[in-house]
Amino acid sequence: MSTSRVVIVGAGQGGLQAAVSLRQNGFDGSITLIGAEPRLPYQRPPLSKAYLQEGNAEALMLRPASFFESKQVSYLSGTRVLEIDRRAGEVRLDGAAGDRRLGYDHLILATGARNRRPPIDGIEHACDLRTLEHAVRLREALTVPRRIAVIGGGFIGLEFAAVARKLGHEVSVIEAATRLMSRAVSSAMSLYFEGWHRARGVSLHLGRAAAGIDPDGVTLDDGTRVGADFVLLATGVRPNSELAEAAGLLTHNGVTVDAQLCSSDPAISALGDCASFPDPRSGRTVRLESIQAATDHARLIATRIAKGSCPDYAALPWFWSDQGDQKLQIAGYAGLEATEEVVSEGLVARFDAAGLVAVESVNNARVHMKARRLLGSGGSADLAALQEAIAA
Amino acid sequence: MIKVTYVAQDGTETTLEAEEGASVMRTAVSNDLDGIVGECGGSMMCATCHCYVDEAWQDRAGRRSDDEDEMLEGAASEVTERSRLSCQIKLDQSLDGLIVHLPEEQL
Numbered sequence: 001m002s003t004s005r006v007v008i009v010g011a012g013q014g015g016l017q018a019a020v021s022l023r024q025n026g027f028d029g030s031i032t033l034i035g036a037e038p039r040l041p042y043q044r045p046p047l048s049k050a051y052l053q054e055g056n057a058e059a060l061m062l063r064p065a066s067f068f069e070s071k072q073v074s075y076l077s078g079t080r081v082l083e084i085d086r087r088a089g090e091v092r093l094d095g096a097a098g099d100r101r102l103g104y105d106h107l108i109l110a111t112g113a114r115n116r117r118p119p120i121d122g123i124e125h126a127c128d129l130r131t132l133e134h135a136v137r138l139r140e141a142l143t144v145p146r147r148i149a150v151i152g153g154g155f156i157g158l159e160f161a162a163v164a165r166k167l168g169h170e171v172s173v174i175e176a177a178t179r180l181m182s183r184a185v186s187s188a189m190s191l192y193f194e195g196w197h198r199a200r201g202v203s204l205h206l207g208r209a210a211a212g213i214d215p216d217g218v219t220l221d222d223g224t225r226v227g228a229d230f231v232l233l234a235t236g237v238r239p240n241s242e243l244a245e246a247a248g249l250l251t252h253n254g255v256t257v258d259a260q261l262c263s264s265d266p267a268i269s270a271l272g273d274c275a276s277f278p279d280p281r282s283g284r285t286v287r288l289e290s291i292q293a294a295t296d297h298a299r300l301i302a303t304r305i306a307k308g309s310c311p312d313y314a315a316l317p318w319f320w321s322d323q324g325d326q327k328l329q330i331a332g333y334a335g336l337e338a339t340e341e342v343v344s345e346g347l348v349a350r351f352d353a354a355g356l357v358a359v360e361s362v363n364n365a366r367v368h369m370k371a372r373r374l375l376g377s378g379g380s381a382d383l384a385a386l387q388e389a390i391a392a
Numbered sequence: 393m394i395k396v397t398y399v400a401q402d403g404t405e406t407t408l409e410a411e412e413g414a415s416v417m418r419t420a421v422s423n424d425l426d427g428i429v430g431e432c433g434g435s436m437m438c439a440t441c442h443c444y445v446d447e448a449w450q451d452r453a454g455r456r457s458d459d460e461d462e463m464l465e466g467a468a469s470e471v472t473e474r475s476r477l478s479c480q481i482k483l484d485q486s487l488d489g490l491i492v493h494l495p496e497e498q499l
Contacts, residue, residue, distance in 0.1 A: 045433060059418060061422060062421075064424050291432065291433075295431055320437045329437070365436065365458075365459040365463055366458075368462070369462045369465045369466055373465070
């Protein structure tokens with residue numbers, strides 16, 4: 001059966017990329033892109049980095065309005081999908097135009113993730129950082145001297161902390177795990193950034209959960225008080241997979257998809273933050289929160305829809321985090337049990353049973369690109385191979 | 393206004409008006425020009441905004457940095473001495489009239 005109507009739910013970078021790639025692949029059916037936010041699709045990564053300092057919202061836009069006309073992509077902003085009706089092949093929408101239904105031949109779920117709101121007393125006093133509205137509010141908060149507490153020592157929390165500290169604010173970071181970015185990086189890299197943030201005067205509370213938030217600060221689980229007149233909550237995200245679940249699709253930490261990013265219903269694909277997909281290297285199901293995964297997923301799905309078939313997903317993950325003048329770059333993906341070897345200061349290799357899986361580096365584009373090439377070449381590599389590649 | 397001309401592989405020229413301080417990449421993307429992707433948004437994490445600076449403009453546009461040079465290793469098309477990541481070329485009046493050539497592919 002040929003596909004003539006594609007509906008994309010979610011207008012983040014992945015959803016938009018799916019629309020772009022469908023047209024680039026010559027798909028000439030109708031494309032409808034549905035976004036809950038009231039503006040043109042924009043980039044989120046700068047919200048915790050450049051935007052906080054420069055405040056240039058224009059520079060965040062992924063495509064101008066003219067794109068949607070010239071590429072004949074129907075963009076429904078400020079619109080939510082209430083339900084997927086798989087039997088009818090329709091989605092039910094709620095937007096300014098009221099309740100209505102839209103038919104699809106293929107549905108792409110690019111619903112992303114939402115911030116976790118852990119059950120902390122007084123959580124209503126804390127701000128989030130996910131949307132442009134949030135970033136506008138944070139930028140405003142940074143215009144007067146403040147004591148700032150950041151709950152969550154992951155990428156977003158630390159990127160924000162670095163900006164706030166640089167602007168002269170008093171900054172505390174509260175992290176329940178015993179080290180920073182513990183889900184994503186090696187313990188050696190955590191220590192590197194711990195040292196960097198401390199040296200800049202950021203006060204770190206590791207291994208301590210926030211027990212309560214009030215207008216004067218945060219109380220930790222051991223009773224310690226962290227004084228603050230502004231609190232950012234950055235404790236990670238949850239995938240938006242409720243629509244899929246309600247429609248009876250397989251979900252587990254996101255929408256479960258196969259190696260071609262198809263859900264348990266062949267008429268529905270999922271991509272990016274909301275998709276749990278087989279890691280090409282290990283075969284284990286993973287969910288990645290990154291631009292790379294969102295856009296590479298989008299391209300594969302677009303190819304499959306436009307051409308009728310596609311190879312299995314095989315893209316090498318890459319990721320970056322700018323914390324002050326420190327650019328952390330990660331090539332590959334290391335699971336929680338991966339071992340680590342410090343190659344030199346700010347350069348850590350990660351291994352699984354089969355060899356090198358990821359390379360973490362700081363301010364070292366050369367090594368990052370060499371690692372990307374080495375890991376992307378397919379074969380297995382060890383520490384010696386990495387060192388040889390770096391030396392070359 | 394600063395004018396930048398993008399020359400595609402087939403010779404098609406597109407001249408865009410740019411804001412002072414905008415990059416050659418951002419100017420292309422915000423005008424929906426095919427041929428420049430800019431996937432990472434100008435963070436120097438990809439090489440999908442590769443361009444070749446026209447010979448006459450090479451000195452004024454400046455040479456690529458070491459990091460830029462490394463990222464260009466990941467470019468999909470041939471890298472020459474005129475290759476730059478267009479996100480790293482910030483526009484000012486001295487670059488009014490800049491001409492860049494687009495590579496065959498970016499991905």
